[in-house]
Amino acid sequence: MGAIRKLDVSGVVKWTASVAQILGCGATAFGLTYWNVGFFVIGLTGWFVVGVMWNDRAIMLIHAIALAAMMAGMAAA
Template structure:
């Protein structure tokens, strides 16, 4: 089962573009909160917020079939994951 099929199953009845629009804005706000958390030194909360935002934007890339968005956010997620594991 693909990510897209899972998301469509969870959000039945919601239009594809409406769903992408909502995820895009929610993910953007969460990433902005991640930047604010970084500014205030709220670690590891900043990383958790960034991970949620990055996963959301990756989902938007899947909806739009935009490989550039999927690439940059998969690299960001991998980098953050490696960094978080190495700090443990």
């Protein structure tokens, strides 16, 4: 199909999760604490799902650990 490529489900999830994580970084930079956590949770969960779709254990591992660390930090706060 040349330059136009059909996005599959994993592509949509991947890009949505990426945008969410970028928004999380921006929210962190501007001190929007509750927004950044929400965006990061969406991004981390989305990338974990992509790892499952691709059967990529490295992607699943890093995002599961990051999500667990974030949840532990929120529980301790």
